[in-house]
Amino acid sequence: MTDITARVAPPPPTAREKLKFYGLWAAAAILLLLLPKVFSSGGSLTTFSLIGISIIFALSYNILLGQTGMLSFGHAVYYGLGGFLVIHAINIIGGNKWPIPLPLVPLIGGITGLVFAALLGWVSTQRSGTAFAMISLGVAELIASSALILRTFFGGEAGISANRTKLLKFFDWNFGPQIQIYYLVAAWTLVCMIAMYALTRTPLGRMCNAVRDNPERVQFVGYDPHVVRYIAFCFSGFFAGIAGALAAINFEIANSAYLGAVQSGTVLFAAYIGGVGFFIGPIVGAIFVTLLSLGLSDLTTVWQLYFGLLFIAIVMYAPGGITGLLMMHRPLIRGGTLGKVLPSYVIAFVPTLALVIGLMLGIESIVHYTMNSMEDPNIKAFGIPFNAASPVTWMISLVLVVGGFFVARMTWKRVAHAWDEALTAARAKGLAA
Amino acid sequence: MLELIVISTLNSILFGMLLFLMASGLTVIFSMLGVLNFAHASFYMLGAFFGFQISRWVGFWPALVIAPLLAGLIGAAVERYGLRRVHRNGHVAELLFTFGLAFAIEEVVQIIWGKSPVDFRVPPALDFPAFTIFSTNYPAYKMFMLLASIAIFIALLLVLKRTRIGMIVQAALTHPHMVGHLGHNVGRIFMLVFGVGTALAAVAGVIAGPALVTQSNMAGLLGPILFVVVVVGGLGSLPGAFIASLLIGFVQTFAVSMNGSLSEVFGPLSPAYATTWLSDIWNVTVAQVAPVLPYVLLVLILAFRPMGLLGTRET
Numbered sequence: 001m002t003d004i005t006a007r008v009a010p011p012p013p014t015a016r017e018k019l020k021f022y023g024l025w026a027a028a029a030i031l032l033l034l035l036p037k038v039f040s041s042g043g044s045l046t047t048f049s050l051i052g053i054s055i056i057f058a059l060s061y062n063i064l065l066g067q068t069g070m071l072s073f074g075h076a077v078y079y080g081l082g083g084f085l086v087i088h089a090i091n092i093i094g095g096n097k098w099p100i101p102l103p104l105v106p107l108i109g110g111i112t113g114l115v116f117a118a119l120l121g122w123v124s125t126q127r128s129g130t131a132f133a134m135i136s137l138g139v140a141e142l143i144a145s146s147a148l149i150l151r152t153f154f155g156g157e158a159g160i161s162a163n164r165t166k167l168l169k170f171f172d173w174n175f176g177p178q179i180q181i182y183y184l185v186a187a188w189t190l191v192c193m194i195a196m197y198a199l200t201r202t203p204l205g206r207m208c209n210a211v212r213d214n215p216e217r218v219q220f221v222g223y224d225p226h227v228v229r230y231i232a233f234c235f236s237g238f239f240a241g242i243a244g245a246l247a248a249i250n251f252e253i254a255n256s257a258y259l260g261a262v263q264s265g266t267v268l269f270a271a272y273i274g275g276v277g278f279f280i281g282p283i284v285g286a287i288f289v290t291l292l293s294l295g296l297s298d299l300t301t302v303w304q305l306y307f308g309l310l311f312i313a314i315v316m317y318a319p320g321g322i323t324g325l326l327m328m329h330r331p332l333i334r335g336g337t338l339g340k341v342l343p344s345y346v347i348a349f350v351p352t353l354a355l356v357i358g359l360m361l362g363i364e365s366i367v368h369y370t371m372n373s374m375e376d377p378n379i380k381a382f383g384i385p386f387n388a389a390s391p392v393t394w395m396i397s398l399v400l401v402v403g404g405f406f407v408a409r410m411t412w413k414r415v416a417h418a419w420d421e422a423l424t425a426a427r428a429k430g431l432a433a
Numbered sequence: 434m435l436e437l438i439v440i441s442t443l444n445s446i447l448f449g450m451l452l453f454l455m456a457s458g459l460t461v462i463f464s465m466l467g468v469l470n471f472a473h474a475s476f477y478m479l480g481a482f483f484g485f486q487i488s489r490w491v492g493f494w495p496a497l498v499i500a501p502l503l504a505g506l507i508g509a510a511v512e513r514y515g516l517r518r519v520h521r522n523g524h525v526a527e528l529l530f531t532f533g534l535a536f537a538i539e540e541v542v543q544i545i546w547g548k549s550p551v552d553f554r555v556p557p558a559l560d561f562p563a564f565t566i567f568s569t570n571y572p573a574y575k576m577f578m579l580l581a582s583i584a585i586f587i588a589l590l591l592v593l594k595r596t597r598i599g600m601i602v603q604a605a606l607t608h609p610h611m612v613g614h615l616g617h618n619v620g621r622i623f624m625l626v627f628g629v630g631t632a633l634a635a636v637a638g639v640i641a642g643p644a645l646v647t648q649s650n651m652a653g654l655l656g657p658i659l660f661v662v663v664v665v666g667g668l669g670s671l672p673g674a675f676i677a678s679l680l681i682g683f684v685q686t687f688a689v690s691m692n693g694s695l696s697e698v699f700g701p702l703s704p705a706y707a708t709t710w711l712s713d714i715w716n717v718t719v720a721q722v723a724p725v726l727p728y729v730l731l732v733l734i735l736a737f738r739p740m741g742l743l744g745t746r747e748t
Contacts (some may be wrong), residue, residue, distance in 0.1 A: 071525050073532075096464045123735050130469050133528055135735060141657045142728035149717050149725065261653065263537065302544055308537035315530045316515065319522045368547050396436075403711060413540060 025194060032186040036179055042237065045178045052182075052189040053246045056284035058270040059196045060239030062412060065268075067200060067275035068232040069212030070125070071133045074140025075240055075267055080259030081116050081143070082109030082241030087162045090249075094166035102164055102175045106188055106245040113241020114234055120133055121233040126226055129301045140264060144272035147256045159255025162248075175249075185246050192239055199235060208232045266293075269307065273314050273319025284323050302367050306360075332377035335426025344418040351404050358400025365393055436567035442683075448531075449682025450582035454637035455655075456662045456674040457589060458630030464669040465605065465626050468516065468524055471531035474656035475538040476631040480638025481502045481547055481647045485553040493556035501635040508631025510746050512624045535652065543649040550648040577638050585636065586675075633734055661727045665734045667744020676742055681727050685731060687724035 038047055057079055064070040086109040124135040147154040154160070163175045164181075170212035173180050199205050209230045210218045215225040248254045257263065266289070274285020289307075318325050332338045356375050442530060459473045483500035484493075511534065519530045544605075555574045562570035593599040605612045607620050613619045645651070662681055666673030667719075 036483065039655055063526075069585075070524070121483060123732060126735070126739055130467075130524060131664070134469065134664050136733070137657055138664065138728050138731040142725060142732065145728070146723045151723055260639060261440060261657075265532070268529075268532070305537060305540035305544065308540055309531055312515075312530065312533040315526055315533055316518055319526055367544050370547070 004369060006278045024080060025190075028193070029190055031191060035186075036182055044179055045182045047290070047294060049178070049182050049185045049246075049250050050294075051287050052185040052288045053243050053250065054267075054270060054286035055189055055193045055283050056239055056246065057243035057267050058274065058286040059193065059279075060236045061200070061231055061267045061271045062276055062279075062282040063196065063208070064071045065240070065271055066278075066281065067205065067212065068128075068208040068229055070128055070136075070229060070233070071268075072264070073133055073137040073261070073268070074143075074264050075136070076259055076261075076263035077120070077140050077235070078113035078117055078237040078240035079247070079263060079267075080147075080246035080254070080256075082113045082244030083254040083258045085109060085112040085241075085248055086162070086245040086248045087160050087252075087254045088153075090162040090164055090166070091160075094163065102249065103184055103187070105249065105431045106242045109245020109248070109405075110238045110242040113244065114238040116241075118238020118325045121230050121237065125229040125233050128211075128225075128229065137261075140259070140261065144256065144259045144261070147259050150377040154256060155254075157256065159253050159257075161253040164249055177328050181250055185250065188242060188246055192242060193283070196239060200279060204228070204231060269311050273311060273321055275323030275325075275327075277320050277322045281321050281323040285321060288322065300364065300367075302363065305363065309359075331426050332422050335429050335431075337422040337425040340422040340425065341377060341415070344411070348408065348415050351407035351411055354400045355404030355408050357405055360391065362397040365397065435511075436569065437677040437690055439566055440569055443575075443579075444688040446679065447579050447582075447682070448686055449679035450579060450586065450681060451637050451641050451679035452659070452662055454582055454585060454640075454674050455659055456635045456678050457586070457671060458633035459503040459588075459659060459663055460669060460671050460674045461602075462627055462630040463663065464671075465602070466512075466516070466527075466623055467529040467619055468531065469660070469663070469668075470627075471528060472511075472538060473531075473631070473634050474659055474685070475535045476508055477638040477641075477655065478542060478649070478652040479507070479538065480486075480635025481553065481560075481642035482570050483635065483652065484639030484642050485546075485551050485647055488553070488556070497636075500639045501632040504635030504638075504669040505628040505632030509624050509628030511631075512627035516627070517620070517623075535592070535656070538559045539649060546649065548649050550646045553642045553647040555587075555643045556711070574644060575709050578644060580660065581640055585633070588593040589633075599671050607686075615679060658727050662719070665731060665741055667741030670741065670743040673741055673743030679704050681730065684726050684730060685723050688726050691719040 035048055039045075039048075057075075061072070061075050064075065082291060086105055089105060089108045090102075092098075093105070120139050124139055126134070128418040150157065175181055175184065179293050205219070207223060210221075211223075211228045211232075218225050244254075244258060247258070270285040271282040271291060274283065274287065275281030292307070293303065296306060300306070314321060320327070329338060332341065348413045397398065455473060455477055459470055462468070462470050462473070480500050483503050484496045487496035487499050515530060515534070516527055519526045525543055555572070559572075559577050560575045561573050593603065601612060601617055602622060605617070605619055609619050612622070658681065662674055662677045665680070666675070666677030
């Protein structure tokens, strides 16, 4: 028995690998600590806080989608309930002057998420795949609609608010200024990231992967896939509750939008656009989606359409997400054949960019016509002024879209061809696994 | 009381049949392609908006034909150029694709027609009370809705059970390879089925548009209930979807017309509980709970009969 383990088990990590591993987390911690020193404006601190919350939420979502293979359309339930309970908790703690400082309060949100996931999860995790997706949607609608009926607890449309500064001071911090909230969020983000990464390394985390890939075989081995899914679901609810709690602390308010379908959709977008196949994927996605939604909404009124189109494009052409696209290049870098694909990228970039610009020009012109056709047709989109009423604009848009598409399609084929060659060359060198 | 029951029953059947019009398309698509079309309610919405726009140009009756055709064409294109591509990445990717599509369609509709409801009116030919029961006028348009839904239901049954096309479609459901070997283009059958399914949803949209409100969030409101219908009926079961549609039609319509609450039955709570969340539960009326009831039904069904009412398989 021990012979077999010795032969089959991977060798224990070398000192260098260990150093690399712990160094990565230490670097992340230092980065989080130094970020506000570099970008100290109030706006960027708020952005960082939102990104941190979004990272925890997206990672908790990935425990379901990426690691256990459960597509949930209702993850915001645990996020939102965590947020509501925390707002109530802050009011109660502040009112009774209990000696609980704010940094511990997110735990209440986590426990709320855990409790509700434990209550609601047993029914929904009985099945995976499409059925699970539908059930999660139904349960989410149930909770979200109830939130509008139970007005005293959920505060109706307006939501309920709290004052986070009323709590016991924590080393002279009252958590009024955004910088203190930033450090609170950053600390929790780091702790949650490490905890969720550690979870993927436990036997439970491995079992989750097994359930995702082959539930029948898991059953043969002697585990109940339902139970594994259920436990994963509970963990996921716990971390989602922490994220919701941090969001509620950040805004000092919780309303029914926290629980809604839009919130569930956003986290799904973030996790999937980032890439669900890798641990780092949802982190990348959370950063990307938060920045995009903050940045695009300043540039155009219909940013959500671009968002949806981007998501569809990712689902169709890059199911591994952004991280998946980047990771594809690892064998090429190791094999030293990256140079073979880069020229084809440059060639493909021009017509693809033309296609995208044409699409954007067309969308913005149509938006101008339908939404504010009374106004001056000389509009600015993405900082570029153009005349939405002139036929020239429409022609340019049409030419760019149609022409760009046909040229781009040819260059994409070239990219695929160059890619195959590069990969084969890398494999031939025996360096890529 | 009798008045309430009769009117509510009529309205329940009406709502139930409309639900079934959509659920039938969804169920057929699900059982053929194995993917639950998340954007199905979006095609219902597209049908309503196309119907509105076309009826402005050429009148309601041509719109009733043209709008579903257009929506069906879009649906077929979505299957051919979108879903088929995504198919090789598995069902989760397909579901995600239709989810993104639903999101994008809602945004596009908002861009073109705005966020506020559009003025989609009942055609003048049907704008009169059909009959009067218990001093309530029952509009002729609702009768038309009912008849149209039942006609389509019967037509669908006949096509599926009695024609050659129906036989091929049914065979492609269970044995796609066999059908392919017999010389039928299974890919084209899939595309057609998807197109017809979305066209069915659009028919429901054109019919329901004037009676309900035509606005850009109508898909978001109806979509989740549609999935409740499909899950409660049993995934992939057409008769199950029929029963579940009517069941949900009845549950919702009757609940809306009832005003009772726990405090009416048991009396108000003591003043000590007046402003706590307990009083919310106590004072909420059945009518207020109506939007939640389909989901309660969903959870109950899942707890006691996970495969749905007439479903045969677990997943």
